[in-house]
Every structure is written in C-alpha cells, then in structure tokens.
Amino acid sequence: MKLWGGNYDAAPDAVFWEFNKSFPFDRRLVREEIAASRAWVRALGRGGAIRPQEAATLERGLDEVLAKVEADPSYMDADLEDVHSFVEARLGEVVGDLAGQAHLGRSRNEQTVTALRLWARGTIDRLRAGVAALVRALVEKGREGADAVMPGYTHTRAAEAITFGHWAAAHAWGLVRDSDRLRDARARVDVLPLGSGALAGTPLPLDREAMARDLGFAAVSESALDAVMDRDFAVALVSGCAQLQTHLARLAEDLIHFGGPEYGFVDLPEAFTTGSSLRPRKKNPDALELVRGKAARVDGDLLRLLTLLKGLPAGYQKDLQEDKEAAFEAADTAMGSVAIMTGVVAGIGLVRDAMRAAASREELMAAGLAVALAGEGMPFREAHHVIGAIVAEAQKSGRTLRAVAAERLPGVSPAVAGRLDSLFDPLRSVQAKSLRGGTAPDAVRASLDAALARVSD
Ligand code: ARG
Numbered sequence: 001m002k003l004w005g006g007n008y009d010a011a012p013d014a015v016f017w018e019f020n021k022s023f024p025f026d027r028r029l030v031r032e033e034i035a036a037s038r039a040w041v042r043a044l045g046r047g048g049a050i051r052p053q054e055a056a057t058l059e060r061g062l063d064e065v066l067a068k069v070e071a072d073p074s075y076m077d078a079d080l081e082d083v084h085s086f087v088e089a090r091l092g093e094v095v096g097d098l099a100g101q102a103h104l105g106r107s108r109n110e111q112t113v114t115a116l117r118l119w120a121r122g123t124i125d126r127l128r129a130g131v132a133a134l135v136r137a138l139v140e141k142g143r144e145g146a147d148a149v150m151p152g153y154t155h156t157r158a159a160e161a162i163t164f165g166h167w168a169a170a171h172a173w174g175l176v177r178d179s180d181r182l183r184d185a186r187a188r189v190d191v192l193p194l195g196s197g198a199l200a201g202t203p204l205p206l207d208r209e210a211m212a213r214d215l216g217f218a219a220v221s222e223s224a225l226d227a228v229m230d231r232d233f234a235v236a237l238v239s240g241c242a243q244l245q246t247h248l249a250r251l252a253e254d255l256i257h258f259g260g261p262e263y264g265f266v267d268l269p270e271a272f273t274t275g276s277s278l279r280p281r282k283k284n285p286d287a288l289e290l291v292r293g294k295a296a297r298v299d300g301d302l303l304r305l306l307t308l309l310k311g312l313p314a315g316y317q318k319d320l321q322e323d324k325e326a327a328f329e330a331a332d333t334a335m336g337s338v339a340i341m342t343g344v345v346a347g348i349g350l351v352r353d354a355m356r357a358a359a360s361r362e363e364l365m366a367a368g369l370a371v372a373l374a375g376e377g378m379p380f381r382e383a384h385h386v387i388g389a390i391v392a393e394a395q396k397s398g399r400t401l402r403a404v405a406a407e408r409l410p411g412v413s414p415a416v417a418g419r420l421d422s423l424f425d426p427l428r429s430v431q432a433k434s435l436r437g438g439t440a441p442d443a444v445r446a447s448l449d450a451a452l453a454r455v456s457d
Helices: 014-020 023-047 052-071 083-103 108-144 164-189 208-215 224-229 232-258 286-309 318-347 352-359 362-375 380-397 401-412 426-431 441-455
Strands: 149-154 157-163
Touching (some): 023 083, 023 108, 083 108, 108 232, 149 352, 157 164, 157 362
C-alpha cells in the first residue's frame, strides 16, 4: 500500500519500488514514529481539528499497533515504502478509515525528521551511558596501576617513565570530551519539527509547544522550511561518533601492543581474543583490531552525510532518505565498540614486572639526568649536551649509561653524581612529576577521580 497514488495510472516500476523503499532500514524507527503520531493526534484533538473521541480512538489504536510490534516481530513484515506508511497501514487495520485522519495536515517530510530526532536523542543517552561505563573501567584499572611504572612513548620509542594510571587517565580524558560533545549534540537534536508541514507550516490549530512537551523536546523549530531539511543534528551526532571511535581505535591500538609478547605489559582477557588456527600458542587481539578497523566505517559515515547534504536546494529532497543509514551505522558501530572496549579494559591484568623492567631501561633516565644537572645551576642546553655525550660514550663502549654516568658526573656535578640511585629509579622519577596532570601516583589518582566525576553528572 502506498500513501499516495490517487492521481496515478501506472504502478511503480518493480525495481524502482525496491530502490525507493526505506522500510528495510527505517523500520527501526517504529517506536519513535508511533510516539510522534500519538503526539500528533492528541494535538489534533486538543486543537479541535478532529473530535476528541476520534483522537482518543486513534491514540488507542496507536497503542495497539505498538503492542503488536512488541509482541510479534513478523507483524512488521510488509512490503511498504517506509515506517510512516507502515504505522498508518497498521493503524488502518485497527481503527479503520479513521486512520487517515492521523495524517491530517502532516507531511512525511516532517515525520521522518521527527522520528530521526527522537531516535538520535535516545541514542545519545545510551552512548553517553556506555562511554561513562568505559571511563569507569579505565579509572578502576588506572587506580589499580596508579603506581605501576611503565615506559611512556613518543614516536613509538620509549621516552620517559610514566605510570600505568597515567596512561589510563589519558585515554579516559579523551572519552570525557567525547561525552561532552555528545551532550552538546543532544541539545541540537532536542527540537520538535512537527507542525512544519511539507515546508510551509500548517493551517491547522495546533499547539506546537504542547506537542513538544508530549514528546519531551526542549524546543520547537522556528522555521518550517529549515525544519524539514535540517540535518545538522545528525552531523553533530555522527561527528561525535567519529571522534569517539577515533579515541577507541587509539586505545585499542595501544592495547594491541601492550598485550602482545613484545611488550607484555597487560594480559588481555581471553574472552576478547581468538586463537590462531595454525599456532596453538597465539592469542590474537581480534576484538581490538576490529574496533580500530571499524573507525573507517564511522569516518565514512560522516563523510557520507556531509557530502549528501552538500549542494541540496532548500526543502525536503528524497536524497535526505540516505541520512538514516549513515547515522544508524555510525551510532551502532560506536555503541558496539564502546561495549567491547569496556569488557576488554575491565578484564585486563596488569603485568607490573614487565612494565617495570621496560621502564627501568637506562635510556629513559637520560632526560632526568639533564634536568637534575640544570637544577644544580647548569644551563639546560649545556646539561642536555653533557648527558648526550655520556649516552654516546655508553653506546659506543657498550657499557651501561649508569656506569659511564658514575664515572663522568662527579667531575661535572658531585651533587647529581651523589643522587644516581634515585635518578635511575623509575618510581622516584615518576614521583617527582607531581604537578596537576603529571604522572606521579597522587596526581594520577586526582586526574582519574576528576575524569570519573565529569562523566557521572
Ligand atoms: N522515507 C522518506 C525518508 O526517509 C520519508 C518520506 C518523505 N518522502 C516524500 N516523498 N515526501 O526521508
């Protein structure tokens, strides 16, 4: 059944009919479409466009359609154009011809964007709850490893000793910003388009504010023409998902390495790895690789949406039907990836010995030596040069940095030479970095607490 066709002689081309349909993917908006339709018929009843009993019958009919949707998945098997046609058709089965009145003065141009906004709002709430759970998992692991020293890397080369908690807090803070961005996107989503008609508004006596209240929207759109074409909110959501997925991919990338045999800093939970079909000892980080790989989808969805919108004239165009799959895929991918990363992070075991051994490598201490010399009054560039020469000598002679430093430093700075034990101790080196945001265990605990507080409001 089509919602149009009174002026048509020919049936649509069969290939085109399939091509034109959005029902295969917009059927997931059925609850949102029913909720919006309910608010619409109530508004029609309140405004006197239909009789109060008619409104009540239509509302009850919509409730019945919803109950059937919930009760029986096959109830939605239908060869229909879109979810809006579906609800109207099923409502017709329940209440008869009166169902047509549910469409009084209403255009699918406003329906589709209303349903998408309702979906986007719920999706953002679920995504933010998921991100908060992941931050919590990172914070808990970070607290566990607040004093576990490990190397921190730049250019994938070990650079300075940090704590595992410092690493965990860094990833948590990226996610805090993702949560903030999604909250900002929610405010853009939270606007009611109903009452816009096809593009010009409606002559019906409707209380749009009351409709907004019914649907829990914070605001009412101010331009009917804008309301039917505005997909900024979808871009904000998908862009939020893309940034989130980028952070998840980076976290996955770190754990792929830290969980592998070359690093061995963490044990990855078996439940999120797979065995090798060839080598019995291997545990492959497939879950993490997929989270990293799926970032490509979400980035693609963002580009798809932006290029879809580019160059459209004002008003609703059927092109806009293409908005939904991009938004669905981005949100589904981010949601699934957040859940996977939460499971992985909660399940990792810290291998403190391996972290500490890697963090005790002497090259990591070179920067600390230079800073110590500068602290004794030597200009830092000169200190950097002096320590560089000691590093070079150690490398050329095959002796340890510690041994060469013990030989050379007394002539340069007896005070620093006397502190070599502590300067070569990675825990002392991290403890010294105690400013806000630094890697000292107390600073790390404060950072973790603050991250958790930010996503818990
Ligand atoms: N299925 C369409 C969409 O997803 C909504 C229908 C609007 N179509 C129309 N010809 N006015 O955007």
